Amino acid sequence: ADTLQFQNVSKSYHTSSGPIEALRDFSLQIAEGEFISIVGPSGCGKSTLLSMASGLAFPTNGTILANGNEITKPVTELGIVFQTDVLLDWRSVLDNVLIQPEMRGLDRKAYEDRARSLLDKVGLGGFEKKFPYELSGGMRQRVSICRALIHEPPILLMDEPFGALDALTREQMVMELHQIWLETQKSVIFITHDIQEAVLLADRVVVMTPRPGRIAEIIKTDLPHP
Ligand code: ADP
Numbered sequence: 001a002d003t004l005q006f007q008n009v010s011k012s013y014h015t016s017s018g019p020i021e022a023l024r025d026f027s028l029q030i031a032e033g034e035f036i037s038i039v040g041p042s043g044c045g046k047s048t049l050l051s052m053a054s055g056l057a058f059p060t061n062g063t064i065l066a067n068g069n070e071i072t073k074p075v076t077e078l079g080i081v082f083q084t085d086v087l088l089d090w091r092s093v094l095d096n097v098l099i100q101p102e103m104r105g106l107d108r109k110a111y112e113d114r115a116r117s118l119l120d121k122v123g124l125g126g127f128e129k130k131f132p133y134e135l136s137g138g139m140r141q142r143v144s145i146c147r148a149l150i151h152e153p154p155i156l157l158m159d160e161p162f163g164a165l166d167a168l169t170r171e172q173m174v175m176e177l178h179q180i181w182l183e184t185q186k187s188v189i190f191i192t193h194d195i196q197e198a199v200l201l202a203d204r205v206v207v208m209t210p211r212p213g214r215i216a217e218i219i220k221t222d223l224p225h226p
């Protein structure tokens, strides 16, 4: 089963003006297929949690386990979506979705059908040959979601994915993400400033304290689970 487990994780950064304690004693186990939202003030270590789940940063204390194994190096089949999309404007929509397999030297053809079906799922069927600069902000984030899902990552990590979108698009994207979650039954960690969004989408909402980020409370929603 795909699980992710944070065990008493703390993280400090060393800076020229001394250490910054970003995160303190964070423990959480994410079950297979579970949708977790994390809300909390700026600087409470939310992005740090995702970096560590990706193997791009490591805890100062504590352990992070993916399927029971400690994460000690960058996770290769990473599925992550950032607030600002990082699409390459000189590549078509389809080629953007296929970046990861291509960079890893995998057979592109083997992933093309999956890329097309993901694009279809988010309403971008027919947009494969467009370029990112031809798309709206919402459409660009939809492409980012497809790219994150191309490898069937065990867990989808999202860092304020809708933060830069207008309210209406945002609302629409929340509904779509919920649909994608129902269909793929993927575990998700979703970081947001928006408590309403957090509650709408998640099985459990983790509320963080100001820095150093600790878990203030975990709210269980009564969202029907797939
Ligand atoms: P959030 O995503 O909740 O806003 P972050 O995880 O980005 O919080 O940051 C937590 C704290 O750690 C902040 O005070 C931030 O300035 C600091 N921080 C994050 N990354 C680094 C880094 N690479 N070096 C030094 N300080 C950092």
Ligand code: ADP
Pocket: 134, 135, 136, 137, 138, 139, 168, 169
């Ligand atoms: P969003 O779905 O991100 O809110 P918009 O409100 O900008 O998108 O646009 C609404 C719809 O208009 C889109 O879902 C899409 O079908 C169409 N559209 C927007 N921009 C383009 C474009 N550059 N080329 C073709 N169709 C577009």
